[in-house]
Amino acid sequence: MLKQSLLYLSQSPTAKRMVTGTPVSRQMARRFVAGDTLDEALAAARALNDAGLSVSLDYLGEAVESREEAEAATDMVIRILEALKRDGLDANVSVKPTQFGLDLDPDFCRRGIEMVLQRARELGDGEGEIFVRLDMESSDYTERTVALVESLWADGFQNTGTVLQSMLRRTPDDVERMIRLGARVRLVKGAYLEPETVAYPDKADTDRMFVEEMERLLDAGKYPAIATHDEAIIDHARRYVWEKGIAKESFEFQMLYGVRRDLQTRLREEGYNVRVYVPFGESWYPYLMRRLAERPANMMFMAGSIAKESGIGGLGRPLAIGGGMVAGALAALAWRRRR
Ligand SMILES: Cc1cc2nc3c(=O)[nH]c(=O)nc-3n(C[C@H](O)[C@H](O)[C@H](O)COP(=O)(O)OP(=O)(O)OC[C@H]3O[C@@H](n4cnc5c(N)ncnc54)[C@H](O)[C@@H]3O)c2cc1C
Incomplete structure (x- = not known):
């Protein structure tokens, strides 16, 4: 329920204005985001490389509303x-089709992605x-993204692949x-x-399908990436490749910046690509x-602080106690701002 509310709020312009305007959320973002600039991202990539970890850089942005924004993302x-080439970093790049204008014009989006693949x-x-x-x-884009990869490959751009969601x-x-x-x-x-028509409502099914x-x-x-922080699944993967004699070099684990650094390092030390x-x-x-949304404990801390900063500190305590109230408080704040 809380997860759903947070994912809903992730698309709300009012909640966005409210959350991004507070220092505590900027602080929270810094845990998961390497910085505002490319230089900061390159420094983070260098530090990870030095620890034996590969990197995929993601320039944040999605669902752009103009061609200019999409062109800026392409640039x-x-x-x-x-920069990756110049600095000799062990890194590749991840991009979102809607950042290249998929919602505006699929051909325009494809041209931007082709320019990137060509370079x-x-x-x-x-x-x-x-x-x-x-x-x-989201699932609105799944077919278009999978089909885009197929069509790029057919045109000779084989330095691309995608992401599939077990849910x-x-x-x-x-x-x-x-x-x-x-x-x-x-x-x-x-x-x-x-x-529910397209996704499993029960997390156990998502985990089983994963x-x-x-x-x-x-x-x-082909060189799959097992992208999860779920230790039970990671242990299953380790056992599976061992039993089947699958080489450690033939796949990689992937994790998010700021999440389970201990596990990232441990897997690397065991000789897995991470x-x-x-x-x-x-x-x-x-x-x-x-x-x-993936970890409500983070949210409770942040929502309590936002409530305090916004001058409705009385909400801070219930927020800390009841996870379900957190998203409700944010919605209330969004409503307050609209008035
Ligand atoms: C490299 C990478 C790329 C991704 N790319 C995409 C994508 O393109 N499209 C997409 O839909 N999703 C993407 N995701 C997100 C993914 O779909 C999940 O939402 C996310 O990974 C959390 O699920 P989990 O597999 O870690 O398992 P969960 O069962 O959610 O979590 C397992 C454990 O991991 C820890 N954990 C998980 N998330 C967090 C967090 N945010 N903060 C702190 N601890 C956490 C917790 O200890 C939790 O108990 C990506 C994830 C990774 C790792």
Whole structure:
């Protein structure tokens, strides 16, 4: 319930204005976001590389409303690629199709992504192309994203792959599509609010499907990424590859910047490839809300502080006690601001 409310608020402009205006949420964002600028992101990537961890950089932004915004995102992603090459970092890039204007015009979006893939190819310079992954957004975009990867591959852009979400009922078919294509898949549980018609309402089903799809990708996929902080699933993966004799070099674990650094390091020390997803940029609001939805304890702390800063401190205590009230308080704040 709280998770659903937070995911709903992640799309609310009023809640966005309220949350981004408070120092405590900026502080909270800093836990999950490497900084506002590319230089800060590169410094974070360097530090992770020094600890033996690979990186995927994500310039935050989604659902752009103008071509200018999409073009600015394209320019920035190309700057990231050039900086990765210049600095010799062990890193690739993740992008969101709606950041390139998928909602505005699919052809325009595709042209932007092609420009990025082309530049990533040139910069590979015989040492292997830089890989650019299309992140997966809500189920409204799943078919378009999977089909986009297929069509880019058909046109020779094979330095791209995507993300599949085990919470979606359609994912086993998408896993087979990506295996047939030979494209890399990052398997995740899914971070968006979805209707029961397309997604499992029960988390146990999402977890069960994650394990099934993970095994299939480990058996037949191209360098799959197992992207989770769920230790039970990670242990299952470790046992599975050991029993099946699957080489550690043939897949990677992925985790988010700011989440379970201890586990990232431990897996690396055990000889697994580990990549950390490092977001940066000023458009951190929806990203932060999705991270809070994954772990309500973070949210309770933040909502209590926002309530205090907004002058309705009386709400602070109930917020700290009742998780379900937190999102309600934010909605109340959003309503207060509208008046
Ligand atoms: C590298 C990477 C890329 C991703 N890309 C996408 C994408 O493109 N599209 C998409 O829909 N989703 C994406 N996600 C998010 C994913 O869908 C999940 O929402 C997220 O990973 C949390 O689920 P979990 O697998 O860690 O398992 P959960 O069962 O949610 O969590 C397991 C444990 O991990 C810890 N944990 C999980 N999340 C947090 C957090 N935010 N803060 C603190 N602790 C936490 C907790 O200890 C929790 O008990 C990505 C995740 C990763 C790791």
